[in-house]
Amino acid sequence: MDFDKILEALGVFGRYQKKLYFLICISSGFVGFFAVISAILLAAPEHRCKIPGYDNDTYRIQSDSHLALINSYIPPSSDETHKYDQCHLYAFNFTAVTFDNSSHPINATKVQCSEWVYSDEVFKETFTSKHNLVCGDSSKPSLAKSFFFVGILIGAFFFGNLSDGIGRKKTFYLAVILMLASTLALAFSPNYAAFIVFMTMIGATTQGVFLVGFVIGMELVGPSRRTFAGIVSEYFFALGLVILSGIAYFIRHWKYIEIACAAPFSIILIYWWLLPESPRWLITKRRYEEAKVILRKAAKVNRVVLTDDVLKVKEKEVDVPKDGKIWQLFTSRVLLLRTLVIFINWCMVTMAYYGLSLNSGNLGGNYYLNFFLSGLVEFPAYTLVILLVDRVGRKWLHCISMIVGGVFCLSTIFTILYLDEKYQAVTTALAMLGKLGAAAAFAIIYMYSAELFPTVVRNAGMGASSCIARLGAIAAPFIADSGDKIGGKMGKAFPLMVFGIATIVAGVLALHLPETLNQDLPETLEDGILFGTPAYKARKKDELALASINNAYTPDEETVTTNGEIVSKL
Incomplete structure (x- = not known):
C-alpha cells in the first residue's frame, strides 16, 4: 500500500487528522510542564544561617543585636549586591569578643552552618529548602536537573525502539501511565536519591509521550503540511511553560506544584x-486489514x-537501499566537517534553549513573571x-536566529554591570530576546539537519545529533546555576555570557x-559530498533530463524484457 498516495486521496490534513493531532498537541502541552519544572522544584530561596538558641527563628529576624551572630561579614566592594555569607557563622566568646567600627567581631572563628532559615517571599517551600541543599550541597540541585536530561537520552532510545516494535499506540499509552506514576512519586520523594531516580524517569517518559505522540501525529499528515504541523506542536509545548508559571505562582509549594x-x-x-x-506502522508490519x-x-x-x-495491496518486492552507518559520515573531509558543524x-x-529557560528565575525582578515571559516569547x-523558513531559507534563518540571539x-553584561537596578526590565527584555533566538533556531535545526544528511545515513545522523544535543542539555543546569556560586552582578551575567558566546560561535560555523531550500536533497554519500556545489546541481539537472526522456518513451507490444531490463526490439 502506497501510504503517501492514500494520504493524497484521504486529504493531507483533513478533519480526522486535525482532531487526532489536537489530542497529541494537548499531551505535548502537558509534557511542557516538566521541561523546566526542576528550576522551580529545586530553586534555592533566599536564606541565611539559623541563629543558635532561637527555636522560632525566621528569615526576617535580623535585628542589629543579633546580626553579628547570623553571618560572617563580606568586606564592602564595588558590587553592592554582595550579601552576608549564607554558609558560615561566627563562633566567639561574648565576654572576650571585640568589634570593629561596623559592629562585626574581630577575634572570632567562622564555622559552617548546620541549619538555615529561608525566605517565604517567593516560595513557601522547595525540595532544596526542605532538605537544605545549599552551601556544601549546592551542586546537588544542578545534578538533579541534569539527570532529567539524562532521562531524556535514555527515553529516546528505549521508547523509540519500543514504538517500532510493539506499535505507536501501545508505547504512547505505556509512557503516559509511567509518566503519571513517576510524576506523582516525585512529589513524595523521601530523600535526594529518590528524587533523582524519579526525575530521571520523568525525563525518559517525556520522550514516550512527546516523541512517540509526535510521530503518531506526523505519520497521519501529508508531506506538504508536515513542517507546519510539526511547529504547531511546539506552540502547545510553549503553552505548557506559560501555564506552569501560573501554577507555580498560585501554589508556591514544590509538592503541590508537582501534583497539580x-x-x-x-x-x-x-x-x-x-x-x-498509526496506519503507516500497521502497513509496514503488513497488518493491512487493520490499517484499512x-x-x-x-x-x-x-x-x-x-x-x-x-x-x-501490492505484493511486488521493491529493492530498498540499505541504511548507512554513522561512521560513514566521517569518511570524507566534506562530510566530516559538515557533520561536526551540525x-x-x-x-x-539545546544548551542555550534549556539554559536560558532554567536561568529565567535568576535574572532578578519578579521570579514568576520571568518564567511566564520565557514561555511566552x-x-x-x-x-x-x-x-520565513520557506522564504529566507533554512541556513540564513538559523544563522540569524543563533547569532542575533x-x-x-x-x-545583558552591560545592563547588569553598568546600569542601576531600576533598569532590570532592560536586562530581562534582552535575555528574553536571546531565548526567542534560541527557540527559533531549535525549531529550524530539526528540519535543516534532516535535509542535510544524505538519505542513506539520515536516521543515523539524526539519532547521533539528538544524542549530542542531550550533552548540551545536561550541561545547561550547571551553567545556569553557576551564577549563584559566583555571586554578585558577575554571577548574574556569567550564564548569559556563556550562552551568548556559545550560540554566536555555532551560528557563525553554520x-x-x-542551503537546502528548494534543493534536491542528497540521497547517497556521493550526493552528500557534492551537495551545495555547482557540480551537484548540474548532475541533478542531467538526471532529471534523463528521467524525462525515459518517461516519454513508451515501449510497444513487441518490447521484451531480458534480465529485468527493458530492451527495444531495435
Whole structure:
C-alpha cells in the first residue's frame, strides 16, 4: 500500500487528522510542564544561617543585636549586591569578643552552618529548602536537573525502539501511565536519591509521550503540511511553560506544584479509546486489514471515498537501499566537517534553549513573571519560523536566529554591570530576546539537519545529533546555576555570557553549511559530498533530463524484457 498516495486521496490534513493531532498537541502541552519544572522544584530561596538558641527563628529576624551572630561579614566592594555569607557563622566568646567600627567581631572563628532559615517571599517551600541543599550541597540541585536530561537520552532510545516494535499506540499509552506514576512519586520523594531516580524517569517518559505522540501525529499528515504541523506542536509545548508559571505562582509549594502538573496526565488515559494505531506502522508490519479499518473511518470523517484501487495491496518486492552507518559520515573531509558543524549547532542550541529557560528565575525582578515571559516569547519565535523558513531559507534563518540571539544575551553584561537596578526590565527584555533566538533556531535545526544528511545515513545522523544535543542539555543546569556560586552582578551575567558566546560561535560555523531550500536533497554519500556545489546541481539537472526522456518513451507490444531490463526490439 502506497501510504503517501492514500494520504493524497484521504486529504493531507483533513478533519480526522486535525482532531487526532489536537489530542497529541494537548499531551505535548502537558509534557511542557516538566521541561523546566526542576528550576522551580529545586530553586534555592533566599536564606541565611539559623541563629543558635532561637527555636522560632525566621528569615526576617535580623535585628542589629543579633546580626553579628547570623553571618560572617563580606568586606564592602564595588558590587553592592554582595550579601552576608549564607554558609558560615561566627563562633566567639561574648565576654572576650571585640568589634570593629561596623559592629562585626574581630577575634572570632567562622564555622559552617548546620541549619538555615529561608525566605517565604517567593516560595513557601522547595525540595532544596526542605532538605537544605545549599552551601556544601549546592551542586546537588544542578545534578538533579541534569539527570532529567539524562532521562531524556535514555527515553529516546528505549521508547523509540519500543514504538517500532510493539506499535505507536501501545508505547504512547505505556509512557503516559509511567509518566503519571513517576510524576506523582516525585512529589513524595523521601530523600535526594529518590528524587533523582524519579526525575530521571520523568525525563525518559517525556520522550514516550512527546516523541512517540509526535510521530503518531506526523505519520497521519501529508508531506506538504508536515513542517507546519510539526511547529504547531511546539506552540502547545510553549503553552505548557506559560501555564506552569501560573501554577507555580498560585501554589508556591514544590509538592503541590508537582501534583497539580501530574494530574492532567490522568486525562490522557482516555486516549486509548480515542487514538488509533498509526496506519503507516500497521502497513509496514503488513497488518493491512487493520490499517484499512482505520483509513476507512478517517475517510468517513473527512467525507471522502477511498477506492479499492487506492487501498490495494501490492505484493511486488521493491529493492530498498540499505541504511548507512554513522561512521560513514566521517569518511570524507566534506562530510566530516559538515557533520561536526551540525553536531555543534545541536549541542549549543539545546544548551542555550534549556539554559536560558532554567536561568529565567535568576535574572532578578519578579521570579514568576520571568518564567511566564520565557514561555511566552516562544510563540513569536515559532511564528517567525513558519513565516520565513520557506522564504529566507533554512541556513540564513538559523544563522540569524543563533547569532542575533547570542548578541542579545551578551548585551545583558552591560545592563547588569553598568546600569542601576531600576533598569532590570532592560536586562530581562534582552535575555528574553536571546531565548526567542534560541527557540527559533531549535525549531529550524530539526528540519535543516534532516535535509542535510544524505538519505542513506539520515536516521543515523539524526539519532547521533539528538544524542549530542542531550550533552548540551545536561550541561545547561550547571551553567545556569553557576551564577549563584559566583555571586554578585558577575554571577548574574556569567550564564548569559556563556550562552551568548556559545550560540554566536555555532551560528557563525553554520554559515559554512549549504542551503537546502528548494534543493534536491542528497540521497547517497556521493550526493552528500557534492551537495551545495555547482557540480551537484548540474548532475541533478542531467538526471532529471534523463528521467524525462525515459518517461516519454513508451515501449510497444513487441518490447521484451531480458534480465529485468527493458530492451527495444531495435
